[in-house]
Amino acid sequence: MTPAWAIILLGALAVSVWGLWGHLRRTLARPWRPELSRAAGSPGRGVIYAFTWGMAPWAKESTRLHLLAYLRGVVFHVGIAAGLAGLALIPWRAAVPAAGEGAIAVAAAAGAVAGWGGLLVRVTEHNLRAVSTPDDLFSVALVSAFLSAGAGAWWGPRWTAPYLALGALTLVAIPLTKIRHCFYFFFSRYFFGLFYGRRGVVGGVQHE
Amino acid sequence: MSETVRTETINTALGALERVLDRRLVAALEVCARCGICAEACHVYASDPRPEHVPAARAERVRAVYRRQHDPLGKLFPWLVGAKDLTEPDLDALAEPAFASCTLCRRCTINCPFGVDTALIMRAARAMLTATDRAPEMLVMLADAAIARGEHAEEFREIYREIVAGLEHEAQERLGDPTLRIPLDQQGAEILYVGLSGAHTILPAAIIFHEANASWTLSMFEASNYGLFLGDPARAKAIARRIVDEAVRLGVKEVVLTECGHAYAALRWEAPNWFGGEFPFKVRSIVEVLADYVRDGRLALDPTANPEPVTYHDSCNLARNGGLIEAPRIVLRAAVQNFVEMNPHGKENFCCGGGGGLVAIPEWFETRMRAGRKKAEQIRAAGAPVVATSCENCNLQLTDLNGYYDLNVQVVGLMELVVNALLKARRRHAVPLPEAA
Ligand code: SF4
Ligand code: SF4
Numbered sequence: 001m002t003p004a005w006a007i008i009l010l011g012a013l014a015v016s017v018w019g020l021w022g023h024l025r026r027t028l029a030r031p032w033r034p035e036l037s038r039a040a041g042s043p044g045r046g047v048i049y050a051f052t053w054g055m056a057p058w059a060k061e062s063t064r065l066h067l068l069a070y071l072r073g074v075v076f077h078v079g080i081a082a083g084l085a086g087l088a089l090i091p092w093r094a095a096v097p098a099a100g101e102g103a104i105a106v107a108a109a110a111g112a113v114a115g116w117g118g119l120l121v122r123v124t125e126h127n128l129r130a131v132s133t134p135d136d137l138f139s140v141a142l143v144s145a146f147l148s149a150g151a152g153a154w155w156g157p158r159w160t161a162p163y164l165a166l167g168a169l170t171l172v173a174i175p176l177t178k179i180r181h182c183f184y185f186f187f188s189r190y191f192f193g194l195f196y197g198r199r200g201v202v203g204g205v206q207h208e
Numbered sequence: 209m210s211e212t213v214r215t216e217t218i219n220t221a222l223g224a225l226e227r228v229l230d231r232r233l234v235a236a237l238e239v240c241a242r243c244g245i246c247a248e249a250c251h252v253y254a255s256d257p258r259p260e261h262v263p264a265a266r267a268e269r270v271r272a273v274y275r276r277q278h279d280p281l282g283k284l285f286p287w288l289v290g291a292k293d294l295t296e297p298d299l300d301a302l303a304e305p306a307f308a309s310c311t312l313c314r315r316c317t318i319n320c321p322f323g324v325d326t327a328l329i330m331r332a333a334r335a336m337l338t339a340t341d342r343a344p345e346m347l348v349m350l351a352d353a354a355i356a357r358g359e360h361a362e363e364f365r366e367i368y369r370e371i372v373a374g375l376e377h378e379a380q381e382r383l384g385d386p387t388l389r390i391p392l393d394q395q396g397a398e399i400l401y402v403g404l405s406g407a408h409t410i411l412p413a414a415i416i417f418h419e420a421n422a423s424w425t426l427s428m429f430e431a432s433n434y435g436l437f438l439g440d441p442a443r444a445k446a447i448a449r450r451i452v453d454e455a456v457r458l459g460v461k462e463v464v465l466t467e468c469g470h471a472y473a474a475l476r477w478e479a480p481n482w483f484g485g486e487f488p489f490k491v492r493s494i495v496e497v498l499a500d501y502v503r504d505g506r507l508a509l510d511p512t513a514n515p516e517p518v519t520y521h522d523s524c525n526l527a528r529n530g531g532l533i534e535a536p537r538i539v540l541r542a543a544v545q546n547f548v549e550m551n552p553h554g555k556e557n558f559c560c561g562g563g564g565g566l567v568a569i570p571e572w573f574e575t576r577m578r579a580g581r582k583k584a585e586q587i588r589a590a591g592a593p594v595v596a597t598s599c600e601n602c603n604l605q606l607t608d609l610n611g612y613y614d615l616n617v618q619v620v621g622l623m624e625l626v627v628n629a630l631l632k633a634r635r636r637h638a639v640p641l642p643e644a645a
Binding site: 023026027028030031032033035036037038040041050054055060061062063065066069070073125126127128129130131132133134135136138176177178180181184185187188189191192193195196199200201202 | 229230231232233234235236238239240241242243244245246247248249259260262264265268278280281287288289290317318319320321322323324325476477478479480481484485486490491528529530531533552555556
């Protein structure tokens with residue numbers, strides 16, 4: 001990787017971190033209104049549930065019914081993790097064993113397929129089309145393109161430049177577009193666990 | 209870029225949104241990935257599958273306004289992120305999704321990968337609409353009437369005493385026990401029981417408390433809280449205050465609420481937030497008390513009094529949002545001969561379609577009947593001729609669905625089934641009079 005690319009990527013990372021920091025500050029500036037009622041269950045165990053068993057496909061009717069969509073989501077997000085890990089590793093690529101290179105390429109490729117597939121569903125399925133904003137289409141397309149390039153780049157060096165460019169763009173897009181749901185995920189699941197754990201609905205400490 | 213002129217009304221609506229915009233709401237507004245997986249979780253969509261009935265689509269109306277105010281891209285390029293200036297026609301159009309086609313049941317929330325609290329968003333929408341005089345008139349009227357009743361409690365006291373004396377007589381006759389009392393204003397009683405307007409919530413409770421030998425007193429007020437439906441904490445607090453003050457004045461150990469889902473949501477879970485802390489008394493539903501009585505053997509019940517198969521509809525406020533899933537089942541297993549579960553049930557149960565105050569709004573009768581189609585299918589599939597529930601709103605909605613969809617079932621409250629079983633057990637244990645020679 002040339003120094004120019006390193007500067008671009010580090011700049012993009014800085015923008016991303018700075019943007020997410022802004023989201024964190026703005027969110028924390030909002031009032032925190034904890035529930036003051038007597039707990040019936042355990043808020044703590046509710047939070048643990050929210051981030052563990054509560055994410056399992058059998059925990060929700062929606063994922064039991066739409067296992068394929070769930071798996072597509074899982075593959076997409078594993079692909080993203082691989083794509084970003086690959087971006088971080090690229091300066092040390094020579095030290096990455098062949099098996100590692102292959103794993104990143106395969107995960108990114110699978111993620112890309114899931115991403116493009118998701119985009120196709122988004123534009124063809126009438127409910128999804130109705131709720132989608134241009135940001136949704138742009139964000140999924142950007143990340144899918146990034147993963148496609150990532151798969152190519154970890155397969156052979158020809159795709160490295162597009163991979164780095166799309167990686168930088170993705171990093172910048174994280175705080176600006178709907179991709180930031182990856183950040184708010186933690187807030188949302190935390191509040192979910194707190195709410196339902198306290199009420200004895202999830203987390204194993206039942207009401208009666 | 210032209211900015212829409214902000215009228216006083218729009219400012220008021222945006223002000224209402226700002227006031228409720230806490231961290232939980234920000235997370236719910238920000239996190240939705242519009243994956244659409246929540247669609248079938250919503251009974252409204254499941255009953256009438258139109259894109260606008262997808263929970264995420266409903267919430268988008270508020271998100272669009274939020275993004276225009278708070279999202280950097282929403283301020284610069286609103287079209288890109290689906291941001292929108294709020295207009296008065298938008299506000300008018302928000303009334304239907306907020307008050308009629310979302311019952312705040314949170315079934316979408318437990319089915320969303322992020323746990324997006326769409327009910328919280330729709331409550332924010334209700335707050336905006338209430339602040340700009342766009343809430344359904346009936347809900348406003350009911351809430352204000354309850355507040356007025358609290359302010360003029362003394363004027364009602366004597367009339368209420370007379371009504372309760374009549375009810376006491378009726379309960380004595382039904383039980384065949386002249387020692388049964390319906391105490392009012394009983395200082396030092398352990399339980400303050402809060403019914404609803406209507407004898408059907410007081411008579412069975414009086415019989416049950418008498419049989420369980422409970423120390424109780426009847427509240428002057430009714431449990432329902434329409435302020436909650438309006439998304440208006442000031443009104444909701446004023447309504448709850450009547451009961452809180454009464455409980456404190458009488459020094460009771462606990463307030464027991466009749467079979468009413470939203471009353472439970474209001475006083476058990478929300479009211480401590482409005483008052484800034486826990487109350488010096490417990491708040492429970494009569495369902496929990498019944499379960500305790502059954503477990504402790506304080507009620508002799510004869511399930512043969514209810515021989516037909518009975519299925520149970522979980523109120524969203526009691527079960528999914530209140531954790532009362534096992535308690536009604538403990539009671540049913542003791543009070544009826546053949547209890548059949550509905551599928552799905554418990555926290556996954558479908559809303560009856562009448563929640564969120566909808567059952568009180570006459571102009572949306574057709575809407576709630578359509579939204580109840582999924583529930584009607586569930587009832588039919590359960591195949592039980594008796595449908596029990598522990599919520600007045602659900603009871604009304606299920607009764608209407610019964611007629612609308614020709615279900616041919618009987619809708620009953622849990623207390624009614626308990627009283628049946630209790631009366632039969634009492635008759636069985638009664639020493640028969642010696643036959644005349
Ligand atoms: S509310 Fe949840 S399930 Fe529904 S579209 Fe948004 S993220 Fe998906
Ligand atoms: S809270 Fe209930 S009615 Fe409202 S969108 Fe969610 S599932 Fe539908």
